[in-house]
Amino acid sequence: MNTLFIKYKLVIKFILTFLLVYIALSVVYKFYLQFSDGSKFYPDYLTHVVAKQSEALLNAFGYNAQVVPHPNEPSMKLIINDRYLARVIEGCNSISVIILFVSFIVAFAAKFKTTFFYILAGSVLIYTVNLLRIVLLTAGLYHYPNQKDIFHTVIFPAIIYGLVFLLWVFWVNRFSKLKTNNG
Template sequence: MTTRLKNIKIEEKSVLSLFKKYKAVIRFILTFLVVYITLSVIYSFYLKLSDGSIFYPDYFTNLVGLQCAALLEFFGYVIEVVKHPNEPSLKLIINGQYLARIIEGCNAFSVIILFASFIIAFSTRLKPTLVYVLTGSVFIYIVNLFRITILALGMFHYPKYEEVLHNIIFPGIIYGLVFFLWVFWVNMFSNLKMENVES
């Protein structure tokens, strides 16, 4: 019986030592999950509240559609953005040709939520974190507008490459950007931590 108790105590100590050893990793994972789930739930409520809104299918997707149309018009194309009759999306028509749908996933908010969750999970100081989340989110949003615009032009001029452009190259651009911003933050965060230790 005493041997069994000793074994249980040894196991408890080893679990506690593992917990202490990986405390930072566990904290990061839990913070990431809490922030990601919270922001995702808030965003899903926003989408539900958008049902029946004058901005179709929701405000931000509508805004992205109009801004991409403005960019394409700037490049000399005749653009129409109209409601899709059968699904919650916008039809993008270039020079009279129905080219693509702009769906809710095109507004980059799910990517911004992923980006923000990582940054918040990997931080200690509030002000630099909030500034980086805000500027990074705006940067992702702007790059996404140009990504959709260039994708639309690529599909218009090179329709046979639509699958490669839509499914590989352009998702790679937006996720590559997020990865770059994460790496930049980790390096910047390390420098901020060093400054705190020295001061």
């Protein structure tokens, strides 16, 4: 048993580090959601900001967009030309995806400064691509309402998770300690 532990020490360390960081960040985020005051920023601050930024981008692209709080659920309704097209829920704010990204990067950490700046840059990129994803999804639903299922369940998740995967591959091949120890 000891030889197996020694042989797979790096794998075990990666899995444990990933799980610990993921669980810790998820718990912190859960507390944030639980204690968010939805009276000023509904349903929570981050989701509200993403909805407002989506509205601003849609308007910048020439759409007549607005977001309003959903009366029956914790979300923001995205509306173009008085047509309710999409809703921005907590899961749309990209924080869960960023937690997944950060957990992987920390599990394959390099020097602190490199790791910190990669996490910062990657998180900003994920947030930005997610925002564009929401805007494109809403505009797509406006122009092609019959494609709702393919947009929401296939194309747009592939964009955000594809980006995260590419960032992980780039990190492992370029910066991680695994690369410096074995290459």
